[in-house]
Amino acid sequence: MKEANEMSQAEMLYAGIQLTRPLLRNITSRLEADLEGTGIGVGERAVLEVLLAVGQATAPEITHILEVKRQFTGRLLKDLVERGLLQALPNPKHRTSSIFTLSDESRSLIECIRSTELSRLGEFCQRFSPEEIRAFYEVQRAINAEFSPAEAAISPVS
Amino acid sequence: MKEANEMSQAEMLYAGIQLTRPLLRNITSRLEADLEGTGIGVGERAVLEVLLAVGQATAPEITHILEVKRQFTGRLLKDLVERGLLQALPNPKHRTSSIFTLSDESRSLIECIRSTELSRLGEFCQRFSPEEIRAFYEVQRAINAEFSPAEAAISPVS
Numbered sequence: 001m002k003e004a005n006e007m008s009q010a011e012m013l014y015a016g017i018q019l020t021r022p023l024l025r026n027i028t029s030r031l032e033a034d035l036e037g038t039g040i041g042v043g044e045r046a047v048l049e050v051l052l053a054v055g056q057a058t059a060p061e062i063t064h065i066l067e068v069k070r071q072f073t074g075r076l077l078k079d080l081v082e083r084g085l086l087q088a089l090p091n092p093k094h095r096t097s098s099i100f101t102l103s104d105e106s107r108s109l110i111e112c113i114r115s116t117e118l119s120r121l122g123e124f125c126q127r128f129s130p131e132e133i134r135a136f137y138e139v140q141r142a143i144n145a146e147f148s149p150a151e152a153a154i155s156p157v158s
Numbered sequence: 159m160k161e162a163n164e165m166s167q168a169e170m171l172y173a174g175i176q177l178t179r180p181l182l183r184n185i186t187s188r189l190e191a192d193l194e195g196t197g198i199g200v201g202e203r204a205v206l207e208v209l210l211a212v213g214q215a216t217a218p219e220i221t222h223i224l225e226v227k228r229q230f231t232g233r234l235l236k237d238l239v240e241r242g243l244l245q246a247l248p249n250p251k252h253r254t255s256s257i258f259t260l261s262d263e264s265r266s267l268i269e270c271i272r273s274t275e276l277s278r279l280g281e282f283c284q285r286f287s288p289e290e291i292r293a294f295y296e297v298q299r300a301i302n303a304e305f306s307p308a309e310a311a312i313s314p315v316s
Contacts, residue, residue, distance in 0.1 A: 009291050010280035016295040017279075019302045020182045022225055026305035027178060067180055121175075122168040124304060128297060133167050135293035137174040139286060144177045146282060147184035 017143060034116075038109060040085070043076050048102065048110035051086070056101045058091060080106070175301060192274075196267060198243070205234050206243070206260065206268035214259045216249060238264070 004012065031042050040048070050065050051057060057065070063073040077100060080086040085106040088098040102110065125133055162170065189200050198206070208223050209215060215223070221231040235258060238244040243264040246256040260268065283291055 004292070004295065008276075008280070009283040009288060010276045012295045013279050013283055013291055014276065016291075016298040017185065019298050020178055020185060023298070023302045023305065024178045024182050026302060026307065027175065029307055030305045118166075118168045118172065121171050122166070124300070125167040125171055127300065128293070130167060131289075132293035132297060133171055133174075134162070135286070135290035136297035137162065137170045139290060139294035140174040140177050140181070140298075142282070142285065144181045144184060147181065147188045149184065149187055 013139075013143075016139075034113070038113065040109070043072065044080060044085075045110070045113065047073070047076050047080060048085070048106050049114065051100060051102050052107070052110045052114065056089075056099050058094075058097055058099055060097075062100070085109075171297075171301075174297075192271070196271070198267070201230065201234050202238060202243075203268070203271065205231070205238060206264055207272065209244070209258060209260050210265070210268045210272065214247075214257050216252075216255055216257055218255075220258070243267075 007015065028042060031045065035041065035045060046066055047062060050062050054061075054065070059073055059077055060070070062077070063070050066073065077086065077088075081088050081100075085103055087101045087103055089101065091097045091099045128136075165173065186200060189203065193199065193203060204224055205220060208220050212219075212223070217231055217235055218228070220235070221228050224231065235244065235246075239246050239258075243261055245259045245261055247259065249255045249257045286294075
């Protein structure tokens with residue numbers, strides 16, 4: 001493998017993108033390890049995080065935000081409600097569906113998890129300048145947009 | 159969702175990291191779409207890419223570089239050899255194992271695929287400064303190291 005100072009811009013970008021697969025695996029393992037003892041799994045954590053961010057949401061809204069399969073969200077929501085970690089309120093717009101919100105218990109739990117994570121990430125950020133962190137974020141966003149199927153539909157296909 | 163200029167460093171880093179999952183899905187779809195008509199799949203492409211980079215390798219070496227399961231590599235290699243896309247040379251160190259190299263056909267194929275990709279990534283890079291591309295690469299590498307299980311084993315576990 002070439003050293004960073006021998007790589008062209010495109011090669012460096014490619015090498016960064018290639019880390020996506022191992023990174024996702026490493027992130028998932030770390031999330032699982034960090035959740036040990038909390039009684040919730042990675043998928044449940046994701047649902048709680050969405051509700052912490054948006055306040056309340058229906059099952060289709062949560063499914064859309066998480067970009068997962070409908071069945072996946074349905075199962076998690078049912079389980080979280082049964083364990084008292086979510087409240088299911090009637091949806092005034094749709095008689096048969098519910099609006100989900102955090103319970104006091106799950107709010108404390110996800111706030112605690114998020115604040116631990118953010119403080120760790122804050123420490124990590126110290127190794128880089130604000131410009132570097134912003135560049136990471138902006139390039140990551142642009143790559144994701146570039147590779148998204150919607151973008152592919154617009155750009156000419158050879 | 160907060161705008162970039164309202165986010166703390168840690169929040170921005172987190173938002174970038176959160177794109178890892180959709181990005182991997184988008185990359186895989188794009189790779190599949192780009193390989194249409196070449197007769198090779200995403201896994202096979204990865205094996206050819208390794209051999210283009212390292213020249214020759216045994217099955218365990220390819221497995222290690224790709225960070226995949228042994229069975230996965232074994233199946234791909236067998237299939238590629240049968241189709242004449244790889245040459246299996248006897249391994250002087252181990253009587254029962256082989257050393258794999260590209261055939262002329264697969265070398266042309268993977269060189270063509272890689273050069274198309276790199277030229278596209280080169281165009282993408284024009285949207286950012288060399289410092290930004292380098293920052294993306296360095297932050298991505300550091301995050302991957304930070305989240306890797308080996309790192310977790312070293313750092314104190316609370």
